[in-house]
Amino acid sequence: MAPKASLSPTTTTFILLLISLLSFNLTHSVTAVQNYADALRKSILFFEGQRSGKLPPDQRLRWRGDSALRDGYTSGVDLTGGYYDAGDNVKFGFPMAFTTTMLSWSVIDFGRNMGAELGNALKAVRWGTDYLLKATAIPNVIFVQVGDPYSDHNCWERPEDMDTLRTAYKIDVNNPGSDVAGEMAAALAAASIVFRSRDPDYSRLLLNRAVKVFEFADRHRGAYSNSLYHWVCPFYCDFNGYEDELLWGAAWLHKASRQRRYREYIVNNEIILRAGDTINEFGWDNKHAGINILISKEVVMGRADDLRSFQNNANSFICSVLPGISRPEIQYSPGGLIFKAGGSNMQHVTSLSFLLLAYSNYLSHAKSVVPCGQLTATPAMLKQLAKRQVDYILGDNPIRMSYMVGYGARYPQRIHHRASSLPSIRAHPDKIACKQGSTYFLSPNPNPNLLIGAVVGGPNISDSYPDSRPYFEESEPTTYINAPLLGLLAYFQTHY
Incomplete structure (x- = not known):
């Protein structure tokens, strides 16, 4: 008698987890077909709405105007340009640098999938790096923030009308900030890869600056929130320490320059990434999971066995986010959305x-999988989990709302964003003073200006969303929510 056919453990676990992924919201909604190309176009357009400084002739969001044209003036430097990170009018350097790094990583790994939008994605990267070059132009001095956050947060006014204090805050040898400097080095190095063949001179400028900024960050160690506590906390305080940013910066410099000294730095400092509560953290403050995934590409491809510990950490990260076996720090809403405690969950x-998507591609090329105890995570499974999250954002969720402004039939109308919620300078040329904006903030009416492509902080753990400006944790968009989304949408528009 012939033995019964059986599924391999890998196939069995893939099917079980795939069923788990697809059944998250089976009772709530019917899976929709998403227009990833449209979402990609809009997610890039969002960055034009966040621009500070003199807007270029090809600016597409026409309701925005020039703003903050004297930034840096009182400090004797030009700090115009860059991005407002969220719904206020301060330029916070830490999240802006992380945004630029993730925009660059999106182009590096998925630029070939961006099609006609690649040019706009490159402009988004360059708007960030042009500013970072200004902020790091003076040796051993880095400007890390423009705008008094207390003065700014006391007003609800358009960036074009700003009359709040535009103080420029800096770090230097006596007031270090290895965290924000390390992130700026990472951003400059990553962007140098983006422009290596497209603009070699600009690429060399970026890489040379990244080297100098990293040397400053490593030589003069300290957290910028110790040096500038009153001005950066609690807004973008460094809660996680600066060591991960140093390793993150070294990893990107190694990838950009291929110099052995950065590889040695990585090997000598791998103890920074102690497995624990931070294994599945990645964002503007904590780079642990990102470092492990970035460095693991070399290991997965068989080119760096001395970095095996990073792949082990990357595999632990993957296992920690899988539904059914995720760690306490990772939860899933009833509708299937990844949820972590704290504000702005969509980040x-x-x-x-x-x-998940980047690592799945590395694994696919190496024909490899991730063992997770009795389960096995395949590249296809990781792609499906990432796609499930993107689809949720775009409207495949229990309340059938797209969390991207301007995408789909239903999306947030009252986002926590000054420029979007106040009449545009073209519709209302007269100045709207600091406290006059409060009327618009408290209004139940939809925002008059569509900040197309903005992805808000998102629903709570129960999949409910208030669509109200005062609920800023749910209704405020940020650049660092959108930046990683570019790569995801580019890949899915090509492959689905």
Whole structure:
């Protein structure tokens, strides 16, 4: 009698987890077909709405105008340009640098999938790096923030009308900030890869600056929130320490320059990534999971056995986010959305999903899988989990709302965003003073200006969303939510 056919353990676990993924919201909604190309176009367009400084002639969101044209003036430097990170009018350097790094990583890994939108993605990267070059132009001095956050947060006014204090805050040899400097080095190095063949001179400028910024960060160690506590906390305080940013910066410099000294730095400092509560953290403050995934590409491809510990950590990260075996720090809403405690949950959703997709591609090329105890995570499974998160954002969720402004039939109308919620300077040329904006903030009416492509902080653990400006944790968009999303949408528009 012939033996009965049986499924391999890998196939069995793939089927079980795939069923788990697809059944998250089976009782709530019917899976929709998403227009990833449209979402990609809009997610890039969002960055034009966040621009500070003199807007270029090809600016597409026409309701925005020039703003903050004297940034840096009182400090004797030009700090115009860059991005407002969220719904206020401060330029916070830490999240802006992380945004630029993730925009660059999206282009590096998925630029070939961006099609006609690649040019706009490159402009988004360059708007960030042009500013970072200004902020790091003086040796051993880095400008890390423009705008008094207390003065700014006391007003609800358009960036074009700003009359709040535009103080420029810096770090230097006596007031170090290895965290923000390390992230800036990473951003400059990553962007140098983006422009290596497209603009070699600009690429060399970026890489040379990244080297100098990293040397400053490593030589003069300290957290910038110790040096500038009153001005950066609690807004973008460094809660996680600066060591991970140093390793993150070294990893990107190694990838950009291929110099052995950065590889040695990585090997000598791998103890920074102690497995624990941070294994599945990745964002503007904590780089642990991102470092492990980035460095693991070399290991997976068989080119760096001395970095095996990073792949082990990357595999632990993958196992920690799988539904059914995830760690306490990772939860899933009834509708299937990754949820981590703290504000602006979508920043975790997009950044962790990006890592899942990036690692799945590395594994696919190496014909490898991730063992998770009795389970086996395949590249296809990781792609499906990442796709599930993106689809949720775009409207495949229990309340059938797209969390991207301007995408789909139903999306947030009252986002926590000054420029979007106030009449545009074209519709209302007269100045709207600091406290006059409060009327618009408290209004139940939809925002008059569509910040197309903005992805808000998102629903709570129960999949409910208030669509109200005062609920800023749910209704505020940020650049670092959108930046990883570019890579995800580019891949899915090509493959699905």
